[in-house]
Amino acid sequence: MIDTSRFPATNAIGDFIRATLPGPAAELTNIVLAVLAILTVVGLTPVALIWMERKVAAHFQARLGPMRVGYHGLLQPLADGIKLIFKEVMKPEGADTFVFFLAPILSATASFMVLTVIPFDHHLQVTDLAGGVLYVIAVAGLGIMGVLLAGWSSNNKYSLLGAMRSGAQMISYEISLALLMLLIVLLSGTASLREIVFSQAGTVLDWWIFKFPLFGLVAFVLFLISSTAELNRAPFDMAEAESELTGGFTTEYSGISFAMFFLAEFVNMFMAASLTTTFFLGGFLAPQFGLAPLDRVLDAIPGFLWFFLKSYSVIFIYMWFRWTFPRPRVDQLMNLEWKVLVPANFFLLLVAGLFVAMGLV
Amino acid sequence: MKTNAKNTQGRVRPVERGEFVPDGQAHWSLAGYLTHLANGCLSLVKGMGLTFGYFVHPGRIVTQQYPENRETLAMFPRFRGRLALVTDAASGAPLCTACGMCEKACPNGTISILARRDPANRKVLGRYLYRFSQCTLCNLCVESCAFGAIRMAQDFELAAYDRSDLQLVLYGKED
Numbered sequence: 001m002i003d004t005s006r007f008p009a010t011n012a013i014g015d016f017i018r019a020t021l022p023g024p025a026a027e028l029t030n031i032v033l034a035v036l037a038i039l040t041v042v043g044l045t046p047v048a049l050i051w052m053e054r055k056v057a058a059h060f061q062a063r064l065g066p067m068r069v070g071y072h073g074l075l076q077p078l079a080d081g082i083k084l085i086f087k088e089v090m091k092p093e094g095a096d097t098f099v100f101f102l103a104p105i106l107s108a109t110a111s112f113m114v115l116t117v118i119p120f121d122h123h124l125q126v127t128d129l130a131g132g133v134l135y136v137i138a139v140a141g142l143g144i145m146g147v148l149l150a151g152w153s154s155n156n157k158y159s160l161l162g163a164m165r166s167g168a169q170m171i172s173y174e175i176s177l178a179l180l181m182l183l184i185v186l187l188s189g190t191a192s193l194r195e196i197v198f199s200q201a202g203t204v205l206d207w208w209i210f211k212f213p214l215f216g217l218v219a220f221v222l223f224l225i226s227s228t229a230e231l232n233r234a235p236f237d238m239a240e241a242e243s244e245l246t247g248g249f250t251t252e253y254s255g256i257s258f259a260m261f262f263l264a265e266f267v268n269m270f271m272a273a274s275l276t277t278t279f280f281l282g283g284f285l286a287p288q289f290g291l292a293p294l295d296r297v298l299d300a301i302p303g304f305l306w307f308f309l310k311s312y313s314v315i316f317i318y319m320w321f322r323w324t325f326p327r328p329r330v331d332q333l334m335n336l337e338w339k340v341l342v343p344a345n346f347f348l349l350l351v352a353g354l355f356v357a358m359g360l361v
Numbered sequence: 362m363k364t365n366a367k368n369t370q371g372r373v374r375p376v377e378r379g380e381f382v383p384d385g386q387a388h389w390s391l392a393g394y395l396t397h398l399a400n401g402c403l404s405l406v407k408g409m410g411l412t413f414g415y416f417v418h419p420g421r422i423v424t425q426q427y428p429e430n431r432e433t434l435a436m437f438p439r440f441r442g443r444l445a446l447v448t449d450a451a452s453g454a455p456l457c458t459a460c461g462m463c464e465k466a467c468p469n470g471t472i473s474i475l476a477r478r479d480p481a482n483r484k485v486l487g488r489y490l491y492r493f494s495q496c497t498l499c500n501l502c503v504e505s506c507a508f509g510a511i512r513m514a515q516d517f518e519l520a521a522y523d524r525s526d527l528q529l530v531l532y533g534k535e536d
């Protein structure tokens with residue numbers, strides 16, 4: 001088992017505040033600081049991802065992507081953001097004002113809330129819930145609410161249809177995701193995200209993607225597929241299919257409220273990638289290859305850098321999917337979930353149960 | 362579609378019931394299903410390999426950074442800019458024989474050829490008028506030419522401030 005004393009749960013800033021301020025005040029300050037830190041992540045992630053998406057997309061298509069705004073288009077996200085902020089916010093006639101403006105906030109909040117239990121490093125986690133996995137599943141469901149409410153309140157039949165399709169898709173694929181999370185919980189024997197990371201300590205081969213022989217790899221691929229669908233990202237984006245339809249549930253949104261959906265989409269992508277990292281790729285743990293000198297060097301690199309490196313690699317895979325695969329039809333999408341992924345997940349669960357019962361992992 | 366959906370017994374085929382039957386197979390079978398799945402995965406991986414090839418080979422990028430590389434940018438041979446006369450490499454004289462085929466081939470009346478007589482009283486090209494504002498760059502004139510005397514040039518900065526600037530005299534004296 002791992003020596004967790006090497007990985008203290010508190011960080012220097014928190015310790016300093018607890019030492020200087022009286023009890024409740026220190027807690028409050030720490031909470032505010034934690035929220036600010038998460039907000040920073042939420043604010044900066046889309047900036048990085050917008051640039052990355054545009055560049056990666058371009059290079060997959062033998063193009064250059066943005067090159068004018070800043071060095072190799074580095075300031076392009078800023079330009080995009082300013083453009084979105086200055087656009088007029090419009091509300092369709094007959095729309096339910098309160099719900100109409102609540103929906104994007106709900107979507108953005110859901111992705112924001114999941115980030116609070118993600119262990120970015122052993123001392124960079126807002127809170128470690130014993131039932132962290134359960135919390136993730138529950139809160140991610142809130143995002144679907146945002147989508148459905150957006151479609152419902154827009155007073156536009158196309159928005160409503162788009163929202164229903166997105167909602168149906170997200171709810172379906174949430175089942176696969178939950179089953180896969182359950183798989184990891186079963187294997188690692190804990191539902192706390194921090195403990196799940198520690199259950200993968202050791203060499204690279206101890207990560208769940210490899211530790212659960214072969215099936216781990218299958219589970220990883222299934223997780224990638226179902227989270228792509230859960231994110232409503234291409235190739236599973238028929239609800240908004242920008243080249244064929246209008247924007248699905250975002251049809252009636254403009255300006256800053258559209259930007260919120262946009263932001264939620266990118267933060268969700270980061271969130272899904274960080275969950276993949278936590279569950280399958282050893283989270284913040286440095287990769288170890290069993291070669292003492294190399295391992296020491298890799299171990300010296302701070303955990304959150306590994307975390308972000310791994311997460312962004314997973315995001316790259318999402319983008320790779322998006323710019324390679326054609327869209328399936330809606331019925332094919334549902335077939336994939338209910339006739340391929342769900343049975344496969346149950347099978348994996350069964351195998352994992354056997355492995356655990358026989359003490360193989 | 363409707364007629365194909367039912368077989369002779371009037372039973373609904375598995376695919377119509379929404380069952381997952383691979384192409385070329387009558388019934389669902391585990392082996393067929395797994396082969397289909399494996400083939401599907403393989404083709405997806407192939408596609409990913411292809412796009413990744415583009416990703417890691419910046420040399421294949423086709424985008425031109427236009428105003429910056431204005432000096433070096435050469436248009437592709439197939440690009441159809443505007444019409445140009447082909448001249449004889451040795452004498453520098455145009456290959457055009459003033460036969461007027463291109464003038465007839467043009468659907469837009471873009472070309473006017475004015476022939477003249479040379480001292481030996483042969484018909485030669487006098488003036489070649491090309492009204493660029495009317496040209497749709499369709500290439501029909503080039504294809505109609507029996508002597509290879511005209512071609513579509515590769516220059517592309519063709520905007521002009523005045524319509525009269527687009528009345529080009531490809532050969533002969535200007536007005």
Ligand code: SF4
Nearest residue numbers: 467496497499500502
């Ligand atoms: S390219 Fe077409 S339109 Fe232009 S001159 Fe030739 S035949 Fe006429």
